Amino acid sequence: MEVTRTNFKDSLSTVYSAIEEADFIAIDGEFSGISDGPNVSALTNGLDTPEERYMKLKKHSMDFLLFQFGLCTFTYDQAESKYVIKTFNFYIFPKPFNRTSPDTKFICQSSSIDFLASQGFDFNKVFRHGIPYLNQEEEVQLREQYEERRSQSNGSGNPSYISLNSNNGPGSIPEEHREYIGRVV
Structure with missing residues (x-):
């Protein structure tokens, strides 16, 4: 299910239910870039723990904008002996709420934009219909x-x-x- 600013409130109960019923979940993100230094394969290796890999990727991606947040829930169906999968793609964009709200600047990495475009990513959906948000510091301000x-x-x-x-x-x-x-x- 694609979730944008136009259907966000109506979709929340469906998303909450899917999370509550899930045996496990997976998350993913599409960013305007991924590394402000070495490429991703040079940052991580097969011996990294999940925490080490996450911390390395987080450190090198904080200057980039998250365009899409993906959530996938997995619920095991005993009768069918298979998992029922529900996917949710949240298109997000930090659009200012009003003239005094923060106006986020962001950078992008050409290889990331090229990759997203080659995969059919809908940039118009992000910029025109993305769910607006603030980080905690901006909200307090x-x-x-x-x-x-x-x-x-x-x-x-x-x-x-x-x-x-x-x-x-x-x-x-x-x-x-x-x-x-x-x-x-």
């Missing part, structure tokens, strides 16, 4: 900005309005800037 704006307005009208003749507004204007601000207003 946006919540703080929202609370600050809310507390500034606190019933006093438009928080962006500053009276040139009063120091009762959200901030005072230094004397040397008053004439210029007055002309702009």
